Amino acid sequence: MDHAVQTFISKHQMIQPHQTLLVAVSGGPDSVALLHFLCTMKKSFSLRLIAVSVDHQLRGEESEEDLRFVESLCEEWGVEFVGTSVDVQTYKKDTGKGTQEAARELRYAFFEKMMYAYEADALAMGHHGDDQAETILMQLMRSARPEAVQGMPASRPFACGKIIRPFLAASKNQIASYLEAQALEVRMDPSNEETEYTRNAIRQYLLPFMKENNPQFHKHMQVWSERAREERSYINEQAQKVLETVHFSSNVEKFVQLSKQTFKTFPLALQRTAFHLILNYLYVNQNEDISYLHEEMFMNLLNDEKPNASLDFPEGLKIIRAYDDITFSFAKVQEWKEYSYILEMEEELQLPDGSQIRADWFSGDGTEDAYTYLCDSHHVKLPLVVRTRQEGDRIRLRGMNGSKKVKDIFIDQKIPARLRPTWPIVTDQTGKILWVVGLKKGGERTSLSSGPWLRLHYKNKADT
Numbered sequence: 001m002d003h004a005v006q007t008f009i010s011k012h013q014m015i016q017p018h019q020t021l022l023v024a025v026s027g028g029p030d031s032v033a034l035l036h037f038l039c040t041m042k043k044s045f046s047l048r049l050i051a052v053s054v055d056h057q058l059r060g061e062e063s064e065e066d067l068r069f070v071e072s073l074c075e076e077w078g079v080e081f082v083g084t085s086v087d088v089q090t091y092k093k094d095t096g097k098g099t100q101e102a103a104r105e106l107r108y109a110f111f112e113k114m115m116y117a118y119e120a121d122a123l124a125m126g127h128h129g130d131d132q133a134e135t136i137l138m139q140l141m142r143s144a145r146p147e148a149v150q151g152m153p154a155s156r157p158f159a160c161g162k163i164i165r166p167f168l169a170a171s172k173n174q175i176a177s178y179l180e181a182q183a184l185e186v187r188m189d190p191s192n193e194e195t196e197y198t199r200n201a202i203r204q205y206l207l208p209f210m211k212e213n214n215p216q217f218h219k220h221m222q223v224w225s226e227r228a229r230e231e232r233s234y235i236n237e238q239a240q241k242v243l244e245t246v247h248f249s250s251n252v253e254k255f256v257q258l259s260k261q262t263f264k265t266f267p268l269a270l271q272r273t274a275f276h277l278i279l280n281y282l283y284v285n286q287n288e289d290i291s292y293l294h295e296e297m298f299m300n301l302l303n304d305e306k307p308n309a310s311l312d313f314p315e316g317l318k319i320i321r322a323y324d325d326i327t328f329s330f331a332k333v334q335e336w337k338e339y340s341y342i343l344e345m346e347e348e349l350q351l352p353d354g355s356q357i358r359a360d361w362f363s364g365d366g367t368e369d370a371y372t373y374l375c376d377s378h379h380v381k382l383p384l385v386v387r388t389r390q391e392g393d394r395i396r397l398r399g400m401n402g403s404k405k406v407k408d409i410f411i412d413q414k415i416p417a418r419l420r421p422t423w424p425i426v427t428d429q430t431g432k433i434l435w436v437v438g439l440k441k442g443g444e445r446t447s448l449s450s451g452p453w454l455r456l457h458y459k460n461k462a463d464t
């Protein structure tokens with residue numbers, strides 16, 4: 001075991017000379033063996049070792065004795081020691097968390113505090129290769145997404161340094177042999193046997209079967225974990241190229257927009273990853289309810305032939321596709337609200353969505369654009385009306401014979417279905433449609449000299 005662990009430590013550059021290491025020691029076999037192992041490196045690496053131990057006060061006097069046991073071991077081995085007792089029961093009541101989770105949070109909070117207090121470079125933990133195999137098998141049972149099946153990292157950033165797990169290179173049996181060879185005593189925590197049902201079943205039935213067929217199974221799982229992490233990090237990096245084509249905004253609330261066609265030019269693996277990175281941006285806390293099924297729903301939306309479609313995701317996230325345009329937002333879809341207002345001359349009219357429209361008398365030269373409309377008033381019966389669309393609406397387009405359905409204009413211009421019901425349309429008093437704002441113009445526009453002229457100007461919410 002010694003050689004395998006040494007190689008593993010250098011491969012992952014876990015420990016450098018003259019570093020300060022905290023060692024998390026519960027008094028159980030794994031962490032006692034780890035502390036002993038690191039003591040053998042102490043001199044040659046000039047390490048400062050500090051054992052940190054937490055009494056969760058869950059087993060009365062026994063758990064306090066564990067702490068005292070670690071303390072006396074440290075005394076014997078010439079290692080600094082810091083212990084603490086935490087009140088898991090009260091924390092559980094205050095937060096509504098389960099016992100294991102509450103104990104874990106308090107334990108890590110203490111470790112973090114000690115990292116800063118000692119300006120430590122790393123916190124060494126006693127997780128071993130069998131723990132890694134169990135973790136990966138559990139993740140595999142729970143998730144269909146490869147990125148969620150990566151096991152524990154050998155090293156990861158933590159507080160002012162990192163967490164390291166040198167024993168991932170060793171099996172539980174190897175640790176047992178090490179303890180025996182070194183004649184080391186340990187404390188057994190019976191509550192360790194009460195781990196959750198799935199993990200226990202894996203430990204009791206699945207893992208022995210795997211190890212019987214392949215005694216190196218724990219090594220395979222460790223290599224799996226490392227490869228999975230490397231590959232995932234490469235894919236995440238590549239997915240940035242997809243994200244460069246996506247528009248992220250957080251002006252009022254978080255909003256993401258992308259082009260279906262562009263998104264689909266990337267390989268599937270990158271599409272999926274980019275989708276998850278988008279969700280990571282949108283959800284403040286990673287949403288546990290998001291599974292591969294949501295991923296599938298999104299992939300179907302990308303490939304759906306229908307021009308308009310939408311998905312409802314947890315926490316009110318709506319993904320809407322209108323032709324090529326896909327938007328992600330938490331915005332409540334605006335109430336389907338019809339309106340019809342008289343547009344008085346020389347007065348601004350505010351529409352329900354905050355946009356504004358104004359009609360003025362006008363003479364002289366004028367130019368039109370998508371949001372400015374000019375027409376000869378002789379052909380128009382006042383007052384003007386601004387309203388939402390009505391069944392069967394048609395407009396006689398300028399300079400063209402015949403008329404066109406407003407519905408077809410929306411379709412031709414790829415206006416998202418959710419915007420159509422509130423799109424402003426200007427008519428005169430007879431109901432003749434003059435302008436489908438921003439899209440198509442009707443009414444006569446003869447020479448300027450024939451005025452007086454009507455000029456309409458529309459400002460959307462962002463410009464007002």
Ligand SMILES: Nc1ncnc2c1ncn2[C@@H]1O[C@H](COP(=O)(O)OP(=O)(O)OP(=O)(O)O)[C@@H](O)[C@H]1O
Nearest residue numbers: 024025026028029030031052053054125126127192
């Ligand atoms: N009460 C504690 N105080 C300090 N460190 C702890 C404590 N509990 C767990 N740890 C650290 O977390 C690691 C994993 O703990 P876990 O309970 O999952 O495994 P374990 O098999 O019980 O480990 P051990 O044999 O060291 O108790 C331990 O090896 C140890 O480094």
